[in-house]
Amino acid sequence: MIESPIARVLVVEHTHAIRHCLCLHLELGGYHYETAQDTGTALRRLAAAPFDLAIVDTGAIRVDRLPLDRDARERGANPDVRFLLLTEPSRMLDGVVALERGADAYLVKPFGLREFVARVRALLRTWPANGEGTLTGTRGLGAPIVIHGIEINPARRRVRLEEHDVKMTEQEFQLLYLLATHPGCVFTRDALMKHIWGPDTFVTTRCADTLVKRVRKRLEACTRQPRYVLTVRGVGYKFAA
Numbered sequence: 001m002i003e004s005p006i007a008r009v010l011v012v013e014h015t016h017a018i019r020h021c022l023c024l025h026l027e028l029g030g031y032h033y034e035t036a037q038d039t040g041t042a043l044r045r046l047a048a049a050p051f052d053l054a055i056v057d058t059g060a061i062r063v064d065r066l067p068l069d070r071d072a073r074e075r076g077a078n079p080d081v082r083f084l085l086l087t088e089p090s091r092m093l094d095g096v097v098a099l100e101r102g103a104d105a106y107l108v109k110p111f112g113l114r115e116f117v118a119r120v121r122a123l124l125r126t127w128p129a130n131g132e133g134t135l136t137g138t139r140g141l142g143a144p145i146v147i148h149g150i151e152i153n154p155a156r157r158r159v160r161l162e163e164h165d166v167k168m169t170e171q172e173f174q175l176l177y178l179l180a181t182h183p184g185c186v187f188t189r190d191a192l193m194k195h196i197w198g199p200d201t202f203v204t205t206r207c208a209d210t211l212v213k214r215v216r217k218r219l220e221a222c223t224r225q226p227r228y229v230l231t232v233r234g235v236g237y238k239f240a241a
Contacts, residue, residue: 011023012037102214180228189209189236193207
């Protein structure tokens, strides 16, 4: 969903003071929010109503029970929800593992509220804006393309490989579409981050690497010898020309 006063946000945070502060800034931003303090409540909220963004403290909920990957999201009531994880420095591995499983971003505590607000805005402004499958981030990008046997339709957010649909998250689709429409062109990690997460991004280059790995798992028979998304050592990534 695009950045909007009616965007719905679920805040899962067990510390009252932090939860109150986050919700205050969401309210100031014009977002509707609900809260949860534990795994059971959070999962019931996600199963009962659609949300555009879930902000989850990894100390408050078991990350392995969250519907992070595309298949898990589509089986529930929130196929389009995005996940922003909040983690302690000692639990950074949880954030990295969650990214690999399909989470959209994470913040390490303590973080500034300006950084928090910027991250929320960046995540919400590129989500689907209507019920017709048109993405804010890909609207107006042109006709569907076919390259190396991969069909990519930006209007329907559809990817097909060898006549089989390939399910992808919004960020995975954006990365694939950007690279595939510029075959042979090398994109640095910074360029990919700005395109996908926005100019106010605070994510690290590790996020770009993790996203590429996820796209390869969707497309490649052997991720160690990729055919489509190629690494340019010391620079970034490109799509095979």
